[in-house]
Amino acid sequence: MSEALHVMAAVIRGSDGRILIARRGSHQDQGGLWEFPGGKLEPGEARLDGLRRELHEELGIDVQAARPLIGVLHHYPKRSVWLDVWLVSSFSGEAHGAEGQPLRWVEPAALDAYAFPEANRPIVTAAQLPERYLITPELDDLGRLCDGLEQALTGGIRLVQLRQNQLDAPAYAAWAEQLLARFDGRIDWLFKGSHAPHWPGAGWHLRASQLGEVSREELARCSGWTAASCHNANELQQALALGVDFVTLSPLLPTASHPQATPLGWEQAAALLRDFPKPAYLLGGLTTPQLPEAWQHGAQGIAGIRGLWR
Numbered sequence: 001m002s003e004a005l006h007v008m009a010a011v012i013r014g015s016d017g018r019i020l021i022a023r024r025g026s027h028q029d030q031g032g033l034w035e036f037p038g039g040k041l042e043p044g045e046a047r048l049d050g051l052r053r054e055l056h057e058e059l060g061i062d063v064q065a066a067r068p069l070i071g072v073l074h075h076y077p078k079r080s081v082w083l084d085v086w087l088v089s090s091f092s093g094e095a096h097g098a099e100g101q102p103l104r105w106v107e108p109a110a111l112d113a114y115a116f117p118e119a120n121r122p123i124v125t126a127a128q129l130p131e132r133y134l135i136t137p138e139l140d141d142l143g144r145l146c147d148g149l150e151q152a153l154t155g156g157i158r159l160v161q162l163r164q165n166q167l168d169a170p171a172y173a174a175w176a177e178q179l180l181a182r183f184d185g186r187i188d189w190l191f192k193g194s195h196a197p198h199w200p201g202a203g204w205h206l207r208a209s210q211l212g213e214v215s216r217e218e219l220a221r222c223s224g225w226t227a228a229s230c231h232n233a234n235e236l237q238q239a240l241a242l243g244v245d246f247v248t249l250s251p252l253l254p255t256a257s258h259p260q261a262t263p264l265g266w267e268q269a270a271a272l273l274r275d276f277p278k279p280a281y282l283l284g285g286l287t288t289p290q291l292p293e294a295w296q297h298g299a300q301g302i303a304g305i306r307g308l309w310r
């Protein structure tokens with residue numbers, strides 16, 4: 001990281017949820033491609049100051065609320081860049097291309113249609129994913145699960161992993177189909193299992209032990225989000241090599257569901273995520289008020305069963 005160019009960049013989210021992108025000039029590095037506005041941090045400059053300065057210079061806006069979103073170290077043939085990307089959720093002024101660059105406000109899902117530099121793939125994913133990832137508790141009754149999910153939706157949850165380790169594969173598939181029908185389009189689901197789920201748009205969450213078994217071809221059969229459970233540097237590397245969209249990293253703190261596991265703690269998690277260029281949710285003993293701490297330690301947000309249920 002020391003020799004990489006430290007670049008501050010912003011995912012700027014307007015009040016309607018759309019995201020601002022700009023087109024790089026043809027004379028610039030990565031010219032002609034779309035980017036998240038920003039630029040090089042100056043020597044001795046604090047990160048947030050650099051972000052404010054760049055957005056003022058390039059867009060004529062003043063940042064009012066921003067927090068870290070994702071850090072991506074990327075090696076281009078001619079230079080290495082550390083893209084230090086923040087989410088800007090409030091600003092004053094009217095954004096305009098102060099350097100003559102074209103701008104566009106885009107729905108998060110539509111970002112996939114734009115050509116970005118190679119380093120940007122995980123930033124686009126981070127811009128599309130929410131800050132919380134709910135993992136369902138194991139319940140013996142589908143009706144109770146539905147009631148709890150309705151409450152979670154009211155509380156702003158929209159990304160959910162169906163974890164029901166008490167069910168065999170056919171029973172699990174039956175629940176999955178009923179839940180897909182019932183919550184039609186309101187939840188982004190990730191399912192577990194030995195094969196990619198075949199339902200359109202359904203995601204797939206791999207156990208750590210599947211990282212060495214699943215092929216990239218099998219992963220590509222999944223039309224929704226792909227994710228993996230990771231617990232150490234080795235599993236994070238495997239997840240990166242396989243090419244999942246995001247991971248969970250656990251256990252952060254002691255939990256009731258995994259009492260025998262040794263917790264990572266905040267500092268070790270932050271050290272692991274510094275070198276990991278994909279969105280990661282911290283998991284284990286966390287609740288919503290700890291989100292800002294998770295962001296400060298390099299995470300996309302938090303995942304949880306009990307901590308996010310109700």
Ligand SMILES: Nc1nc2c([nH]c(=O)n2[C@H]2C[C@H](O)[C@@H](COP(=O)(O)OP(=O)(O)OP(=O)(O)O)O2)c(=O)[nH]1
Nearest residue numbers: 007009029030035036037038039040081117119120
């Ligand atoms: N701002 C920004 N830079 C990106 C993105 N993706 C990506 O690979 N980069 C690379 C391209 C450049 O090598 C570097 C950013 O430097 P820059 O050219 O924007 O720096 P700057 O605004 O200070 O510009 P300049 O005055 O040197 O032209 O990071 C992105 O989404 N936003």
Ligand SMILES: [Mg+2]
Nearest residue numbers: 037038039040
């Ligand atoms: Mg720039």
